[in-house]
Amino acid sequence: MKKILALALAAAMSLTLVACGGSKTPAASGSASSGGSSSAETVDFPGNKQVSLIVPYSAGGASDTVARIYASELEQSLGTSIVVSNVTGASGAIGLEQVRNSNPDGYTIAYMPVESTMLKALGFTDLSTDDFRFIGRAMTIPAAVTVRADAPWDTFEDFVNYAKEHPGEIQVGNSGTGSIWHIAAASIEKECGVQFTHVPFDGAAPAVAALLGGNIQAVTVSPSEVKNNVDSGDFKVLCVLGESRSSVVPDVPTAQELGIDITIQGWGGFAVPKDTPQAVIDILEKASETAINSDSVKKTLADRGYEHAYLSGSDMDQKASEELAYYSELIPELGIA
Incomplete structure (x- = not known):
């Protein structure tokens, strides 16, 4: 099975590299300061150039539904069109590989599920959340x-x-x-x-x-x-087992409330390749904050029984890093990798 997945990943990566060609420089309207830099870096982003949002799961599912309503709101925040594509396979690894191997210019965004912290330990890919920078988390789904x-x-x-x-x-x-x-x-x-x-x-x-x-x-x-x-x-x-009580069963306590240090939950966020310029990330993070906190996104999540749980990109980077370390230790212990 792993050999088949590896061949599928290799084929997807080859197609992506051929399509991507050389590196590109962000161009169009918008500006931000480069994080950690002593001088302000101004970039034109995104202008009238189309942004691609890759969902690594099939159309019609929960991830796809949330990604599409987010894309609709992000279009308004950025002032440009967002095209959502479903790239499936290998438990999400194929779609995420496509984003990882895209030009790190901000024009290709990934819908990032909790499984992105688990795929490497499961042996599906060498990819992990360390290959990305988050621009925001939208939701959580507790066990x-x-x-x-x-x-x-x-x-x-x-x-x-x-x-x-x-x-x-x-x-x-x-x-x-x-x-x-x-x-x-x-x-x-x-x-x-x-x-x-x-x-x-x-x-x-x-x-x-x-x-x-x-x-x-x-x-x-x-x-x-x-x-x-x-x-x-x-x-x-x-x-x-969530960070907080579920709105679906609000009378049920969390494990943390019971004194048991367990937090296991699904989540969905959005990220770009790790080498994306900080100035572009700043623009996307600000636009994502507006989109994720919009009434339409909140309503979609509530209708699905998910928890609206916005986190900034930097906060989500930290949380994903912690979960990556946890699952990298736990999954081999389970003997399922």
Whole structure:
């Protein structure tokens, strides 16, 4: 499988390099000061030149939907057209490789998922978030520990204590081996000193269906993916693993609130190749702040059950670096790389 992925990546990189040609200099309207420079650097960006936004997943999904509404708002902020393209393959690596290998001039932006901090450790690519500079984070999607309503655990503490006394007995469903929801359950194991039996499914929906049918005992997927079953009284959420409580299940505490140092969540942001001039990054970061904090983006996120969670580019660079280090250590421990 890795050999096939490597060949696909190599082909994509070759096409990208042929298309890119030599380096380019940003040109058009806009100015900013170069970060860390003693003198102000003025650049013309973006002018009437089109900007490309690459989404490394299929059209119609959550990432694509968020990226397209962001692009619409970014067009207004930058005063130029934004074209969204879906470049799929290798769990997102193909699309991100295309952006990494593009001219670092600000005219090619990547939609960056949490998986961008995991792909290298999973062996899909040598790419990581270190190859990019973020221009903003838009959202977070926390993992939620969910069980059937008739399960014998009413609190996360009950759940963990039972797991300690019965190693491997609790079957926890996830959306696929190496997925962020698999990592969520594995992080609980590591932090709480328990052992689960991980059951991978082809996406979150079949995992939720298996829990509903009583074939497994828990899932670690997003609150929005279990909300209908919670509302119907079939499920109960014991804990969420986000930075803050979920708007979908606001009465459920976070692991941090319970004194457990776990934060595992999906997120979506936007980034450019790392060698993009700081002056251009400054312009894109300011425009992204306006776009991400627009009412339309906030409404789209709320409608999808995601948390609006804007972070500046520099703050997101730091957070991504921390997560990259964490997953680079954890994933090999899981034996799935």
